[in-house]
Amino acid sequence: MTLKKKILLGYGVAFAFMSLVIAWAVLNLVSLGKASDAILRENYWSILAAENMLDALERQDSGVLILLLGDTRKGTAQFRESEAVFLQWLARAKDNVTISGEAELVQSLEAHYARYRLQFSELTEMLGAQKLSPEQALGAYQQSIYPIFINIRDECTRLRNLNEETMYAASVRAGGVARRAIWSTVSVSATALAIALIFSLWLAERITRPLRRFMEASRKISAGDYSVEVPIEGADELGHLAGEFNRMAAQLARYHEMNIEQIISEKSKGEAILSSIEDGLLVFDTELRATGINPAARRMLALEFSECSGLPCSDILPAPNVCDLIRKTVENGFQPSVPEEQRIMTMPSGGRRRHYLFSITAIRSKDRHLSGVVLLLKDVTRLKEVEQLKSDFVMAASHELRTPLTSMGMSIDLLLEHAAPKLGDADRELLQAAHEEVHRMKALVNDLLDLSKIEAGRIDLEFESVQVQTLLDYVRTIFGNQVEQKHVELTWELPEDLSNIRADSNKITWVLTNLISNALRYVPDGGHIQVAAKRIGPYIHLSVRDDGPGIPQEYQAKIFQKFVQVKGREVGGTGLGLAICKEIVRAHGGTIWAESESGQGSTFTFTVPVAL
Numbered sequence: 301m302t303l304k305k306k307i308l309l310g311y312g313v314a315f316a317f318m319s320l321v322i323a324w325a326v327l328n329l330v331s332l333g334k335a336s337d338a339i340l341r342e343n344y345w346s347i348l349a350a351e352n353m354l355d356a357l358e359r360q361d362s363g364v365l366i367l368l369l370g371d372t373r374k375g376t377a378q379f380r381e382s383e384a385v386f387l388q389w390l391a392r393a394k395d396n397v398t399i400s401g402e403a404e405l406v407q408s409l410e411a412h413y414a415r416y417r418l419q420f421s422e423l424t425e426m427l428g429a430q431k432l433s434p435e436q437a438l439g440a441y442q443q444s445i446y447p448i449f450i451n452i453r454d455e456c457t458r459l460r461n462l463n464e465e466t467m468y469a470a471s472v473r474a475g476g477v478a479r480r481a482i483w484s485t486v487s488v489s490a491t492a493l494a495i496a497l498i499f500s501l502w503l504a505e506r507i508t509r510p511l512r513r514f515m516e517a518s519r520k521i522s523a524g525d526y527s528v529e530v531p532i533e534g535a536d537e538l539g540h541l542a543g544e545f546n547r548m549a550a551q552l553a554r555y556h557e558m559n560i561e562q563i564i565s566e567k568s569k570g571e572a573i574l575s576s577i578e579d580g581l582l583v584f585d586t587e588l589r590a591t592g593i594n595p596a597a598r599r600m601l602a603l604e605f606s607e608c609s610g611l612p613c614s615d616i617l618p619a620p621n622v623c624d625l626i627r628k629t630v631e632n633g634f635q636p637s638v639p640e641e642q643r644i645m646t647m648p649s650g651g652r653r654r655h656y657l658f659s660i661t662a663i664r665s666k667d668r669h670l671s672g673v674v675l676l677l678k679d680v681t682r683l684k685e686v687e688q689l690k691s692d693f694v695m696a697a698s699h700e701l702r703t704p705l706t707s708m709g710m711s712i713d714l715l716l717e718h719a720a721p722k723l724g725d726a727d728r729e730l731l732q733a734a735h736e737e738v739h740r741m742k743a744l745v746n747d748l749l750d751l752s753k754i755e756a757g758r759i760d761l762e763f764e765s766v767q768v769q770t771l772l773d774y775v776r777t778i779f780g781n782q783v784e785q786k787h788v789e790l791t792w793e794l795p796e797d798l799s800n801i802r803a804d805s806n807k808i809t810w811v812l813t814n815l816i817s818n819a820l821r822y823v824p825d826g827g828h829i830q831v832a833a834k835r836i837g838p839y840i841h842l843s844v845r846d847d848g849p850g851i852p853q854e855y856q857a858k859i860f861q862k863f864v865q866v867k868g869r870e871v872g873g874t875g876l877g878l879a880i881c882k883e884i885v886r887a888h889g890g891t892i893w894a895e896s897e898s899g900q901g902s903t904f905t906f907t908v909p910v911a912l
């Protein structure tokens with residue numbers, strides 16, 4: 301049976317019992333109605349007829365008395381009028397003979413009444429023929445009419461009493477019927493209600509039991525238990541649903557298995573990739589504890605297999621600055637931008653120093669929530685060694701070249717001084733060109749030597765607290781002549797209470813003079829150069845602004861690399877000045893950058909820490 305039919309059946313049973321109760325009540329009402337109808341029909345009309353007949357009889361008797369008193373006309377009229385009424389009610393009484401003894405009574409009443417009328421007719425006739433005196437007429441009334449009148453009156457009274465008694469008995473009977481009807485209706489209703497209630501409870505239980513099983517099974521599935529099966533009871537909609545539900549659970553179990561297999565295979569793939577890459581890879585959670593370290597990283601950091609997971613960053617990495625950067629990444633949600641040259645981690649390994657270039661990447665889940673940090677270590681030891689070899693070579697070569705170049709320069713200078721007047725114009729020009737080239741080469745060799753020394757960390761910086769004002773005063777004296785010759789306006793902007801800087805004053809002077817001499821080289825005659833200093837946080841920002849040709853956007857970051865010069869503007873420089881500046885500033889713990897718009901001058905700024 302379908303669920304719909306079951307529900308309809310439930311309603312059907314309830315309706316059936318309700319109809320039964322209604323039918324029962326109607327039946328009782330009908331029988332009550334019949335009982336009262338019987339009372340009306342059987343007794344009421346007979347009582348009414350007896351009452352009216354008594355009434356009419358009394359009036360007839362008083363008509364007779366009026367006649368005897370001498371008013372013949374009025375007495376006769378009253379008698380005949382009441383006679384018609386009596387006969388009419390007598391006919392009604394005859395028609396309504398319903399109880400035993402009533403028929404005989406009515407018959408006797410009819411007979412007596414006929415005699416009564418006859419006696420009256422004879423009396424009126426004799427009085428009319430004046431055969432009787434008033435005294436004789438009264439005697440005749442008392443002897444023959446009055447006894448019949450008494451008889452008829454008694455019979456009418458008996459007829460009324462008989463019907464009244466029967467009516468009382470009938471009404472007692474009707475009361476019994478009504479009481480029975482009430483009780484039977486109440487008991488039928490209660491039984492019907494009880495049966496309907498029991499049936500409804502049974503039906504509700506039958507319908508909700510499978511639903512409870514579905515709920516239980518769904519709860520198990522959502523808790524990850526896919527082995528559930530709902531029993532199929534009956535072929536109704538719930539039975540079909542149970543079948544479909546079981547199929548769905550089986551399908552989910554298959555998907556779940558497949559997913560787990562896929563996850564395992566993806567995981568082992570990932571692990572294989574991590575194991576096979578040569579770069580070290582470490583994964584940290586947001587508590588800065590290592591949750592994954594690949595074999596390469598373990599090798600690089602000389603970690604045992606057992607001491608991998610769960611260790612805090614500071615126990616794994618020998619460089620506290622790297623852990624600091626990882627912590628900052630976790631705190632800010634993104635990795636801090638650190639220049640590549642500062643992203644080198646150096647560690648002793650097997651009697652050598654090894655260098656690792658590290659990069660930090662934040663891991664985000666799908667909802668952009670930070671779930672950890674990946675640290676990638678790239679072994680750049682070989683690169684560093686090659687760089688070291690190169691810079692050693694450059695240093696040695698420049699060192700070896702410096703002495704012969706110095707003596708060549710001196711010889712050419714002497715020749716220019718003493719032999720030039722004896723030479724022809726062409727020879728003198730050649731000698732002049734040799735003089736310039738030697739000086740250019742000397743500058744190049746000196747710059748190369750300086751740079752390679754700084755890069756190799758072979759220059760010792762002598763840090764002291766330097767007053768910026770003194771530094772600028774000194775620089776001003778150096779450029780006094782050149783500024784005048786080129787008609788350049790050189791201005792200084794310096795707050796009075798500026799803090800001292802922590803610097804090697806010679807090296808920082810070198811940076812400043814290099815920037816100013818660049819500016820002087822590129823500003824047009826009559827141009828402006830402004831040197832400014834101001835404090836921002838823990839740094840003093842020193843800047844050199846000029847209104848020269850500016851630096852194209854694409855060169856602004858590149859010009860700090862070795863030998864990079866803006867195309868078409870190679871005006872005798874070596875292309876090493878800014879690279880040396882950058883190294884010196886970096887060695888001071890500061891940064892240097894250029895801001896410029898082509899054709900609108902340029903500003904070079906570098907920072908030096910404030911002396912504490």
Ligand code: ADP
Binds near residue numbers: 818
């Ligand atoms: P150089 O010895 O060539 O000056 P630098 O490293 O000092 O080498 O400068 C690199 C290049 O940067 C220069 O060749 C020049 O093209 C550009 N440059 C430096 N300073 C300025 C400036 N103030 N205005 C315009 N260009 C500049």
